[in-house]
Amino acid sequence: MENKDINNESNPSKKALKKQQKAADKAMKKSERAEARNDTKIGEEGDAEDVSQGMYGVSPMIRSSDRPKRQLVAVKDVNKSLDNKTIWLRGRLHT
Incomplete structure (x- = not known):
C-alpha cells in the first residue's frame, strides 16, 4: 500500500490532471x-455623449396651477369641418 501512496503523490492520476486542466x-x-467586458465599457464611455446633460436634478413639484383649457372632441364628431385644425381626442386602443 505504501507504493500506491508514493505513486499518487509523485504522479497525479488522470482524473486529477483533468480537473486541473478544466480549472x-x-x-x-x-x-x-x-x-x-472592460474593452466594451471603455469604448462605450469614451464615445457616448450625454444627451440628457442639464436635465438631472430635482424637478419642481407639479401643482396643476397651470391647467390649459382643452376642448376634447368626440370621435363621432370628427369630420371634414375640422380639417387643418389641431384637436384633442381621448380614447383607448385595444389590440
Whole structure:
C-alpha cells in the first residue's frame, strides 16, 4: 500500500490532471470575458455623449396651477369641418 501512496503523490492520476486542466481553462475563459467586458465599457464611455446633460436634478413639484383649457372632441364628431385644425381626442386602443 505504501507504493500506491508514493505513486499518487509523485504522479497525479488522470482524473486529477483533468480537473486541473478544466480549472485552468475555466480561469482563462473568465479572464478573457472580463477583459472583453472592460474593452466594451471603455469604448462605450469614451464615445457616448450625454444627451440628457442639464436635465438631472430635482424637478419642481407639479401643482396643476397651470391647467390649459382643452376642448376634447368626440370621435363621432370628427369630420371634414375640422380639417387643418389641431384637436384633442381621448380614447383607448385595444389590440
